[in-house]
Amino acid sequence: MLTNIPTELLRTFLAIAENGSFSQAAEQVNRTQSAISMQIKKLEELLEKKLLNRQHKTTTLTADGQVLANYARRILQLNEEVVSILRRPELSGWIHIGLPDDYAPRFLPQVLARFSRSHPRVQVKVTCESSVDLLKKLKQGEIDLALTAITDLDQTGALLLRQEPTFWAHSPRHLTHELRPLPLALFPGTCSWRRWATAALDHARIDYRIAYTSSSLVGLQAAVKAGLAITILSQSALPQGLRQLPATAGFPDLPQTSLVLQKSSQGNQELIEALSAHFVDTFDCCQDELSLV
Structure with a gap:
């Protein structure tokens, strides 16, 4: 019974x-x-x-x-x-969201699965680019919603979802971090992480060179996994095969990464608010899981 x-x-x-x-x-x-x-x-x-x-x-x-x-x-x-x-009334139409490709595998599946169950008639377009480029597209009305990694929490309309450590990442199979000048694999010059990495190394007086540059996380991962460079990543973006350099390696500390959600003032506001709520709910419900590296 x-x-x-x-x-x-x-x-x-x-x-x-x-x-x-x-x-x-x-x-x-x-x-x-x-x-x-x-x-x-x-x-x-x-x-x-x-x-x-x-x-x-x-x-x-x-x-x-x-x-x-x-x-x-x-x-x-x-x-x-x-x-x-x-x-709730059934929603339909298109919504265009953007987030960096280093966060998409970690967060997007859960958000889209929840949103699809709630709003099966809504079609979603996803763009993966750097946070800087996404913010430009958001301002121009080309995307409706953006999950970005920023340093300035005072940005108007930025809803903080999560703050997490940023650290030096390397291949545990190689001793690349001992090379001088230190070879780096970094995103293009507009990336906050690139600025953080070079500023921290300059302050610590560690000689370095930009060995690899890519706007794609996959491109950076390939160089780091091959032992050709090291990079910096936030906790959620650390892929399998890479590890955080231990404090004993002597590398300088890095600022925290803030993951925020920002909305366009244009577009279908009902859809934007609905998808925003699913981002917030996903982060609220999964904090323990998202804290695992």
Whole structure:
């Protein structure tokens, strides 16, 4: 016989788990303390497991409670997503988004999958270029939405999604970082990372040369993987086969990379807002996964 868990029981359970208190949870779900106690009793009877340890002033989760909490968040998130999808007006048309190709493999599949489920009639065009070029296209109205890596968080309309480390990347199979002058593989001159790399090396008085330049991450990766140069990348852009140089290598620190979302004032604003929301939701829901190198 199948056991159905009412979502209101899961909401109450999570409220207790997050607040560590029946009284605070009662305020959050707008019920009396006795009512939520009855709900937890019913939930434990349904699952035939003890979910909470009630102490004098605090309430903690049992091992089974921890398992349920992880599933409950996902269940409620899906519940809210399907309600939102079915209640919103169906959108259609084209939207043009842009992001650097070094971030596309990491972030785009999840965003597009979520957006496609919500808005199956919307067609999406994707452009992968440098952040500098994308911002120009955004200003000219050639793209509707851009995920870019920037250094200036004061830019008007920039919505911060994530900040992450930037570091020196190399092939662990080679000792390229010991060569002098140091061979570098970098994006073209308009790239912030290129400016950061050369400025940091100049300040550290490390002799270098620009050995390889490419507007494509694949081109830079090929040179670095072959042991012909090193480069700098942010955490999310680090591909398989490359590693972060350890601090013992003596290379200077680099600024953090800020990933931001910027919207065009032109184009279909309903589509822009809808896709923007999916970018934000994807980053909010996947921070732990996105933090893995």
